[in-house]
Amino acid sequence: MPEDFQARVIGVIAQTQRIPIETVSIDSTFEELKIDSLDGINLIFALENEFNVDIPDEDARDVKSVRQMAQGVARLLAAKAQGAA
Amino acid sequence: MRRVAVTGIGVISALGPDRESFAAALAAGTSGIRPMQSVEPGTVRFSNAAEALGYRVLDHFEEKDTLFLDRFAQFAAVAAREAIRDAALEWSADLRARTAIVTGTSAGGQTSQDENMRDLYERKQTRFSPFTIPKIMSNAGASRISFEQGISGPVYTISTACASATHAIGQAFWMIRSGAVECAIAGGSDAPFSPGMLKAWEGMRVVSPDTCRPFSKDRKGLILGEGAAMLVMEPLEHAQARGAHIYGEIAGLGMSSDAHHITQPLPEGASRALAAALADARIAPEAIGYINAHGTGTPANDPTESAAIRSVFGAHESKLMVSSTKSMHGHALGAAGAIEAAATLLALSRGVIPPTANYLGPDPACDLDVVPNTSRAVGVEWALSNSFAFGGLNAVLAFRRL
Numbered sequence: 001m002p003e004d005f006q007a008r009v010i011g012v013i014a015q016t017q018r019i020p021i022e023t024v025s026i027d028s029t030f031e032e033l034k035i036d037s038l039d040g041i042n043l044i045f046a047l048e049n050e051f052n053v054d055i056p057d058e059d060a061r062d063v064k065s066v067r068q069m070a071q072g073v074a075r076l077l078a079a080k081a082q083g084a085a
Numbered sequence: 086m087r088r089v090a091v092t093g094i095g096v097i098s099a100l101g102p103d104r105e106s107f108a109a110a111l112a113a114g115t116s117g118i119r120p121m122q123s124v125e126p127g128t129v130r131f132s133n134a135a136e137a138l139g140y141r142v143l144d145h146f147e148e149k150d151t152l153f154l155d156r157f158a159q160f161a162a163v164a165a166r167e168a169i170r171d172a173a174l175e176w177s178a179d180l181r182a183r184t185a186i187v188t189g190t191s192a193g194g195q196t197s198q199d200e201n202m203r204d205l206y207e208r209k210q211t212r213f214s215p216f217t218i219p220k221i222m223s224n225a226g227a228s229r230i231s232f233e234q235g236i237s238g239p240v241y242t243i244s245t246a247c248a249s250a251t252h253a254i255g256q257a258f259w260m261i262r263s264g265a266v267e268c269a270i271a272g273g274s275d276a277p278f279s280p281g282m283l284k285a286w287e288g289m290r291v292v293s294p295d296t297c298r299p300f301s302k303d304r305k306g307l308i309l310g311e312g313a314a315m316l317v318m319e320p321l322e323h324a325q326a327r328g329a330h331i332y333g334e335i336a337g338l339g340m341s342s343d344a345h346h347i348t349q350p351l352p353e354g355a356s357r358a359l360a361a362a363l364a365d366a367r368i369a370p371e372a373i374g375y376i377n378a379h380g381t382g383t384p385a386n387d388p389t390e391s392a393a394i395r396s397v398f399g400a401h402e403s404k405l406m407v408s409s410t411k412s413m414h415g416h417a418l419g420a421a422g423a424i425e426a427a428a429t430l431l432a433l434s435r436g437v438i439p440p441t442a443n444y445l446g447p448d449p450a451c452d453l454d455v456v457p458n459t460s461r462a463v464g465v466e467w468a469l470s471n472s473f474a475f476g477g478l479n480a481v482l483a484f485r486r487l
Contacts, residue, residue: 037385038348041290057130057290057306061384 135415310415380409
């Protein structure tokens, strides 16, 4: 994943959770960041708006870390780009 | 303390327009979940719902009434009429003044408010009808029943999300038991099918893309429902003296709060409500034969509820039947507890335990006898009905066959 993309995902997570950006890394787990299931769904909502993608419910449920989340969004963006091409 | 009997039941739901269609569908294990009709397809990601599809407002109300009666208040009044007819009480002026109405609703008139907001922001309408506030207020259903039936005792509405109607019935039960009132009409109603409400549910990601399969493997969430149920209750002695048909006794109410999280349930909170209901009814866990579960069908609720039941019932859990009728009438939110109280009373009085429909197979995290797919003709003396709301608010009613 490109670093600027990772940084954008981390920025959205930090802002949505109202936590300092330096506390979030690509390797952070949701547990470490005290992100519970409702927070997780709220993050998905924020990322859907940031990247203009629709994240399906089934995918949303299993996300437990920043990396998983970034990878999921990257996959959807790639699929969207392919669809547009 | 006085004992409290239920002598009237009225239900409108996805399973039909009245109590008997409801009872027949539950006994047959027929689900009322269908493709959603009330909003344009594509409005939200999910497409199925448990709507009261045959309902036509003008069969029940004058056209002018619809100006100030939201669908949730209409349902409340329709169910109350049926329950009151069923109880066949003689309504003296004194009895009317000593009868309570307690209703539960979660959304209240929000579907009407959704339409108002479209008028304001989308259609740029600058004037609102004077009926707007009376139409959206959450007590509109209770007030309608009050003036329609001339019942003038304590009348109020409780809003505790998905536990609203269970709290409402419990309050009415305690008022009769204590002697504060002589009779009560209690239950709940909700009608959440408008684009704004549905988008809000979509945002929570708890609604199933297919159907509602509580406690089952491969369950994917809840299915939204609508409707109402109302019970008529009176002192047992009074009901017996007048030779009324008695569905059963309401014998206990247990309430608790998880004091934990706005949406994540905690088994200890549910356990404490279950134990409190047993204590209030003064019975041992071993007496219970059937539990009508909260059983939403979400990944989070069902294992938590199963754990709570196991912790309260211990070894007796293996002899308990636990079913979720939400698999048939959907999750009717603030009406759910009343619709399920009606299902529980009908199960006790008719000796038919309703199944958990749409069941595909066991989930090890929900290791209970959930009466899969087919109802059972079994006589049970004691039953519970669970309601566990968002916000961590729990209410459990205990019922006894008479």
